[in-house]
Amino acid sequence: MVGSALALISAIRDRANRFLEEQMARHGLHGLVTSHGNILYNLFIHKEMSMKELSRVTGKDKSTITALVNKLLDLGYVTRKRDPEDQRSYCVSLTPKGAAMEKAFFQISEELMTTLYRGISEEEQQQLVALLKRIKDNF
Amino acid sequence: MVGSALALISAIRDRANRFLEEQMARHGLHGLVTSHGNILYNLFIHKEMSMKELSRVTGKDKSTITALVNKLLDLGYVTRKRDPEDQRSYCVSLTPKGAAMEKAFFQISEELMTTLYRGISEEEQQQLVALLKRIKDNF
DNA sequence: CTCATTTGGTTTGACATAAAACCATTTGGG
DNA sequence: CCCAAATGGTTTTATGTCAAACCAAATGAG
Numbered sequence: 001m002v003g004s005a006l007a008l009i010s011a012i013r014d015r016a017n018r019f020l021e022e023q024m025a026r027h028g029l030h031g032l033v034t035s036h037g038n039i040l041y042n043l044f045i046h047k048e049m050s051m052k053e054l055s056r057v058t059g060k061d062k063s064t065i066t067a068l069v070n071k072l073l074d075l076g077y078v079t080r081k082r083d084p085e086d087q088r089s090y091c092v093s094l095t096p097k098g099a100a101m102e103k104a105f106f107q108i109s110e111e112l113m114t115t116l117y118r119g120i121s122e123e124e125q126q127q128l129v130a131l132l133k134r135i136k137d138n139f
Numbered sequence: 140m141v142g143s144a145l146a147l148i149s150a151i152r153d154r155a156n157r158f159l160e161e162q163m164a165r166h167g168l169h170g171l172v173t174s175h176g177n178i179l180y181n182l183f184i185h186k187e188m189s190m191k192e193l194s195r196v197t198g199k200d201k202s203t204i205t206a207l208v209n210k211l212l213d214l215g216y217v218t219r220k221r222d223p224e225d226q227r228s229y230c231v232s233l234t235p236k237g238a239a240m241e242k243a244f245f246q247i248s249e250e251l252m253t254t255l256y257r258g259i260s261e262e263e264q265q266q267l268v269a270l271l272k273r274i275k276d277n278f
Numbered sequence: 279c280t281c282a283t284t285t286g287g288t289t290t291g292a293c294a295t296a297a298a299a300c301c302a303t304t305t306g307g308g
Numbered sequence: 309c310c311c312a313a314a315t316g317g318t319t320t321t322a323t324g325t326c327a328a329a330c331c332a333a334a335t336g337a338g
Binding site for chain 1 (some may be wrong): 151154257276
């Protein structure tokens with residue numbers, strides 16, 4: 001139904017997501033999906049974020065972020081405390097257990113990039129990213 | 140967390156899916172998502188298919204196909220009958236109501252392609268597809 | 279011909295996802 | 309200062325998704 005580019009894009013995303021889930025399981029992060037990984041990844045970078053900020057950077061609905069963060073809380077990867085300046089808001093941050101995953105995460109990311117770009121030259125990679133950017137901006 | 144290519148791929152797919160859902164709603168196909176559209180699209184082409192075949196061509200789990208086809212049944216877009224040669228199996232096909240959507244579907248597909256490829260030359264389109272194919276094969 | 283195994287599809291349970299409604303808190307116009 | 313409107317986050321509901329278990333039918337080895 002859609003152009004072959006979009007079918008390929010869908011297939012790549014599905015396969016990459018499955019790859020990431022398998023890698024996370026292999027590194028001991030059972031039961032996590034890429035959306036959890038996305039949250040953890042952003043917390044590695046920003047240290048602490050509000051639910052609203054997590055919603056914004058991940059592109060997920062705030063109710064979805066509630067469910068995802070609750071699961072990461074249950075599993076002990078994150079903690080949250082009220083923002084002293086705004087009692088409506090939380091600061092979500094990593095626990096020591098969550099922080100300990102950073103190394104594994106960047107290793108997984110590296111493995112993903114290696115797999116993704118196998119046999120693709122640096123120039124072709126840049127071409128691809130440039131084309132995808134332009135396409136993204138078309139919507 | 141992931142290479143920018145994969146982040147772009149995820150974003151494009153999300154936006155394209157939303158675009159498709161909005162276009163389907165605009166053409167009177169309320170409540171359908173791209174997975175439904177994928178099934179209908181394949182039925183436009185193949186006229187009738189088994190659940191197993193629909194699972195194979197869409198890449199969705201057979202239990203998911205059961206749920207999606209049931210909804211299309213409820214909405215009156217498809218019908219199904221037992222395969223006389225294999226009582227376990229169904230033939231799923233379009234109703235007149237479903238068949239009437241073909242024109243709208245190809246129009247939507249056209250609009251998607253026009254939007255997707257706006258400002259992208261024919262050569263660049265071919266480059267993109269070739270690169271995406273190679274990447275898909277890496278997983 | 280018998281029957282263990284496989285197959286096509288459904289059901290069950292779990293989970294991610296989003297939309298809408300809700301609650302408590304914050305904001306800022308009057 | 310008051311309070312209507314907006315905001316941050318949760319809850320509820322619905323749905324797509326998958327894995328595992330299940331059932332009925334088909335298959336093919338013995």
